[in-house]
Amino acid sequence: MNSIFSGTRLRDMIRSIRACKTAAEERGVVRKECADIRASINENDPHDRHRNLAKLMFIHMLGYPTHFGQMECLKLIASPGFPEKRIGYLGLMLLLDERQEVLMLVTNSLKQDLNHTNQYVVGLALCALGNICSAEMARDLAPEVERLIQFRDPNIRKKAALCSTRIVRKVPDLAENFINAASSLLKEKHHGVLITGVQLCYELCTINDEALEYFRKKCTEGLIKTLRDITNSAYQPEYDVAGITDPFLHIRLLKLLRVLGHGDADASDLMTDILAQVATKTESNKNAGNAVLYECVETIMAIEDTSSLRVLAINILGRFLSNRDNNIRYVALNMLMKAIAFDDQAVQRHRVTILECVKDPDASIRKRALELVSLLVNENNVKQLTKELIDYLEISDEDFKEDLSAKICSIVEKFSPEKIWYIDQMLKVLSEAGKLVKDDVWHALIVVISNASELHGYTVRALYKAVLTYSEQETLVRVAIWCIGEYGDLLVNNVGMLGIEDPITVTESDAVDVVEDAITRHNSDMTTKAMALVALLKLSSRFPSISERIKDIIVKQKGSLLLEMQQRAIEFNSIVDRHKNIRSSLVERMPVLDEATFNVRRAGSLPASVSTMAKPSVSIPNGVAAAPLVDLLDLGSDDIMAAPSSSGADFLQDLLGVDLGSSSAQSGASPGPKAGADLLMDILSIGTPSPAQNNTSSVDLLSTAGINNNPSNALDTLSSPAPPHIATSASAGGMFDLLDGLSPSPSKEATNGPAYPPIVAYESSTLKIEFTFSKPSGNPQETNVQATFINLSPDTFTDFIFQAAVPKFLQLHLDPASSNTLPASGNITQNLRVTNSQHGKKSLVMRMRIGYKLNGKDVLEEGQINNFPRGL
């Protein structure tokens, strides 16, 4: 009966597993075996245990769960015989780990075995403890191990030493108990004891400063002597590897000397001679010798300055680098990275060789070399190195392009001497590896382009040319269509030609072709398509002559399967179709993207802004807050089909009027494009230019709605272009009510009189702005500002918009201006409410932008207001 249960022999199991043709078959065999082992475990026959565990180890190695065998290990360990114990401990090390509670049960067996009369049993226990012991076990068993370091048999001493390294790593407090025992091991002759003793000392030095000092004082000379002895020792067949006696011990000794010499000039001085000897005398035609040289170089570079030694080290690395053996070249590249820290010039001398390594057929070497090159780059050689790397990018393997292009981008970004060069290099990278670059790279490129106003024309033309050839490079296409959308007019008119450029003839319809191509290509992804759609909207205004064609392309997207695309297509279509008069202001150029904000966000450290973005209601960024408006707007626009068109249109106008007038939507964009822009921004995850600015205006929008509880009143003050319809104002009221819930209740401001002097906030030849201040009682953080805009010119300003932005510690509420028309020599006023969360610590500051139409031409003025009275 028993023989049936005990199942197959180990060999038979392995054979049947080997015979399996498929993974499924193997699983079947393993399942059956596991079932047999479980059954056998339940039988509890001690004779089967050994074999069961051997099988389980095999099954475990194949990657199947074996937890049900864990208790068997413990039973075997507790059994008296050596073979049982041996397999039990092996199972313990393979199948269990220090995190499992089962392990706690073994502490007692370990303790008994550490005190066993049979030294082989003691060896087993030490080995198991050294591989798996937990902090708790380390505390319990440290005294036994400490004692065993002085055991008579060296095979036990060496194991006890390594067991101690684990113990002190788990419980650093125990380190000092081992210092004396460890230093006594350094005097041994037995290589096993010596190498483990050296490792224990190394471990103690890294976790305990006192130990480091102790070994430095007491053992440095002894270690140097030991190293000298084995370096000069006669041939020892047992330890000889290619003419070197025990290279492993060499290396361990050099490692320990490194720690002792680092940061200590005296100790470093002592070891100079022996290091020089190892560096010059070691045979370098075999791997073992090179391993020792390699370790020696590392030690020379880590200890305190001994420049003659460093010359030796650099020379060895130079020899390594020109070696034909790839392994040696690999470690040379590895070490040169460390060598840069103290001798940049010496490493620079090998630049040509290192660049060749970037082109090596071996991926490991390429990777190392690329890392090294990126450390070698500086202002002087960046152009040359980048050129080399980009030339290689054109012909490199596909799977290396990603790493290579990422490195080139980071080099170019870090060391770019001028913007035009940066843009040129990035275009080359995107043309070659646009599919592979990460989002933040092309986002950064757009930010730079946006800030380089004198290069807009040049860039958009260069991108246009590039995208015709490399249309399969997704991110290149994205940047190109973004630029064509923004600067399409510069493209077709060859505006801002640089001397180095050849003029190109691009018609408006050529430009639209590129965008259409991007939006219709089946493998363009959602981001690209969305960006193309926004670009089309912008182009519809830039290129009025072909706006019908553009409209057709947009209309086609109404059938897009992507909801976002569908919705935006409908919205954009209605803007193109019905709102020609506002379209141009809707699709103005994006304001210059704020590099600083982008860089901070890119570095992933903009928690404040992120959290405000995440908050619902009032502090939602403008685009999101505006989105409901856009949706409302579009509902209205669809309703027009049924409703009398005039009132519907008025309604829309009103809504837009409200929005334009009240929120003074910053950057001259109003909800339509803002949503578009924000869609873009969200996708780009660049974020809008300045979060502070954004928040403010969204708050404005809402607070306006809140303050003007009476809708008709609201509309009156907003001087909307068309007189409000009764029906309209009712529905507009509905909208206000919607928003009302979101807005903070308007606080009645009680002014205390002008405690602060008025200032002239801004003055140009045509416009002057004065601020007067008052503080509402009860809230020192708040300041009411009345802005008076005075027209100094002989002509009337129309479509007057004042926008303001404040840093994050301020909150700004803008009330609507008294009018958006500013007659010659006349004035209008606008109330601002500023809340200073750092009241008493920081003064107010504000940036502002004023837009208006003068004789039909758009005028934009900008400025920063720094002269606020202190203490506001």
Added chain:
Amino acid sequence: RSEKRTQKALEGKMGIRFILMVNKQGQTRLAQYYEWLTLEQRRALEGEIVRKCLARNDQQCSFVEHRNYKIVYRRYASLFFMVGVDDDENELAILEFIHLLVETMDKHFGNVCELDIMFHLEKAHFMLEEMVMNGCIVETSKANILSPIQLMDKAH
């Protein structure tokens, strides 16, 4: 400060983190880990490493960087020996260690092959135990490594 150093010491500095023996078909024949990984992590790691190493040719160097490991590998006939180490370990020394391991197994099995390891998995592990503990080298003399194993064989 000392706490910080300890933390640093605990993070890496394991020396050898695992030893794998894998055949040409990519099947694991021996796996010894000196740090804890779950079964799933092991399977994934072994799969990735084996795919990477087996794709390389003889002219390429013996080092592959993978995740935060450096894998030093060497092929002997149909068997790959792969050792995962920390970044600051001496790669050439590990290569030498692999050779020592193979020589030791050769000495015991007489020209070791895949089947020797499969059918004597425990014995292969016992040899490793005598050579490496807790990721550090214990013994470099083949005679010293093998003597306890041969002693036990005799006792049986």
